[in-house]
Amino acid sequence: MGSMQPIYSVSELTSAVRELLEGRIGEVWVEGEISNYRKQSSGHHYFTLKDDRSQIACVLFARSYAAQTKVVLADGMQVQAFGLVTVYEARGQYQLVIQLIQSKGQGLLQAKFEALKRKLQIEGLFSTDRKRALPKFPRRIALVTSPTGAAVQDMLKILRRRSPWLSILICPVRVQGDGAALEIADMIDFVSSQAARLKVEVMIVGRGGGSLEDLWEFNEEIVARSIFRSRIPVVSAVGHEIDYTIADFVADHRAPTPSAAAELVAPDVGALQADLNSRRSALGRLVRQALELRRLQLQRLSEGRYLREPRRLVIERQQRVDQLEMRLSEIWKTHIQKRRSQVERITALLSAFRPAQWLKAKRAELAGLEARLAWLANSRLEAYKNRVAELGNCLRLLGPAQTLDRGYSITLDANGTVIRSVEGLQAGDLLQTKVADGEISSVVAVAFGDGPESLGG
Secondary structure (H helix, E strand, O other): OOOOOOOOOHHHHHHHHHHHHHHHOOEEEEEEEEEEEEEOOOOOEEEEEEOOOOEEEEEEOHHHHHOOOOOOOOOOOEEEEEEEEEEEOOOOEEEEEEEEEEEOOOOHHHHHHHHHHHHHHHHOOOOHHHOOOOOOOOOEEEEEEOOOOHHHHHHHHHHHHHOOOOEEEEEEOOOOOOOHHHHHHHHHHHHHHOHHHHOOOEEEEEEOOOOOOOOHHHHOHHHHHHHHHOOOOEEEEEOOOOOOOHHHHHOOEEOOOHHHHHHHHOOOHHHHHHHHHHHHHHHHHHHHHHHHHHHHHHHHHHHOHHHHOHHHHHHHHHHHHHHHHHHHHHHHHHHHHHHHHHHHHHHHHHHHHOHHHHHHHHHHHHHHHHHHHHHHHHHHHHHHHHHHHHHHHHHHHHOHHHHHHOOOOEEEEOOOOEOOOOOOOOOOOEEEEEEOOEEEEEEEEEOOOOOOOOEEO
């Protein structure tokens, strides 16, 4: 028995078909008639593209529609659409996701131009941030162009006239026909990779004018990406002033014509000579002004009294030195006197202070304070003792023992509570009466609730 065939789920099979369509077919141009057109509230467009034998479902998303020149879509309209063949997996239906659409008569080349331009712009190949400045005084440049066209002759003539010292490297390529785009791209890559060895500082890529078909090689993606990869600045010079190619957008600089590119790259020796002459004249004026200024200064010095009588200058300087010396001597004496006065004042202060005698007086003062402190402590302690004795006497006079000595007694119930009234006593209650020399036990015989006294026995 042979090996078992794999079993796919519906989702797996649909996904495999989608990958196969996108990988094998991918992006294509399709021409046909619109039918079943509808536009959703989201801005997306759905329709069927058909011919006399087949049809394919199409979707044009709002963002793709908004990014191009508006084409009013309607049933029965003949169009050319560029998009990706894929599968809408939710329905298992293959469809064309359109990126660019145009009426059938608009022209395929222009549509391809717009599609590639939008694609490269999104990738950042046109970004101004990456564009490089041209060298101000290049020594060697490369011309990537046809060696037999009028464009190369125009550029050579202008380059030799404007910059006779300039070394020119002609890099011959075909600029039209099958395979020309690949040839141009390969030459750009070669010059870029060998720029250091060839000592090439800038590259001009271009050709003379022509129709859109004639210039199409410079609209190919392979040429655009070679220009983008270049290690040296690239000037695009394709066609006439009104012609724009993809190479123009990618290059570091765009010249409207090959002749203009030569003028852009090569500094004009005549203008340089004129500028040099102007700078020479300005420098001459500055030198003459400086010389005149120095002459006037020399004249003033020669007319000065010091040059006429140099000894006088020496005498004045000597007098100045003597004055400074006397002033310095006075300052020094004043300073010394001031310091001497300070020392004498400090010495007198220390002499009057006499630290040993002061220490002795402070020790005597401390001894007196200690004696006074001891006397105060003893006096305060004696006063507290007397106060305690007085309080003790008061306690003894007011205490129960003194009361008993005076003939009074204290009667307690069985719980030891002092009896203060007959109220609450019952016949038979035990009582304990304390007198000065002992205690008397008794029992209540009769209780008088409201009488003046209770009889105990």
